[in-house]
Amino acid sequence: MEGIKGLSMSEGEFICQNVLIGVVPKFSYEKVILIQGIFGPFKPQKPLDIPLWLALELKRKKMCDIQSPSWMEEEILKNMIELEKQTAETSNKLENKLPGYYFFEIAILLLHHAADDIENPVVLRTLIEDIFEIRKTKLLKEMKASSLSKERVK
């Protein structure tokens, strides 16, 4: 069992915040040198990409607005649900691919911290939970069907 346990929810939540996200700062500052790279300079109303953890911190301090990612829209999410319902198993085909390995964590974090920057956050949240449930049932069915592999194909 030693190597099998994988990431816990809080570890996943931590790691997922490394992705870059578009942000519109409300302040100005020169370039910052982070381990991940160099970001900035920050100019008011000029959008730029920064890591999610930084974006959430700045959002918490009301120093920026977060640009919602392209996939965070009702139509696109409803499309994803349709595609998931059509295929019997989770597949890695391009149309079915989730936008990112940590899709659920990022979506839920954004909806929690930046709900005012997103249209219809409550509707989106229900859609995201639907996607989660559908994929979960499909994965469980696959596992129970025949093979022993428990790979989480995201």
Next chain:
Amino acid sequence: MDTEDYWSIDTILAEEQKIKCSMLTSIHEYGHLCEAGKENLEEGDKLEMPLWLAKSLYSEEKVDIAIPKFFSTSFRETLAADSTIVLLKDKCNYFYENATILSEILKSEKLKEIIPVVHKAFVERMRMISDYAEGESEVQNNNMFIRRLCHIEKELFVHNKQRIKETVNFKQQHSVQENYGAQDNSMRKPGKRVRHN
């Protein structure tokens, strides 16, 4: 569980399982392994030894391993009939580990027939475990369920339950807050009194 890993604690514990063997050669002054007071081990003596010892002696052809009860044809038929009700913990707490090790070292071809049955049993029992992991807590009071599970299954069950709880907690903690930031007092100047509604 990695049965090849020398340092794996699970394998070390699994290999403690006692296996009945019979000697193929004699060993001086180790009679006490067989029964107290005996001086030498003679050819044909029957004794019990842990799997890790039986393994190396068997590969050197000094003992012959008798097929243990949890590997016999009758047990195989019980498993094939309905694997989810078998009390694996009583039969052999490290059943899957031992089955893997024995199937690798024993030369008898007939034993290979048990492998698909064990494989299928594992999948069926995992099905049962994931169902119970999502179930209500009254199940935990049902001791019979946990008593059926062998060591690795129990770990997987506990692990499953924990992950499900973490996911539910995460979702609850991060509910959609339309007025996020309106009540955020973290950036108030120190010394200013914060009014709690």
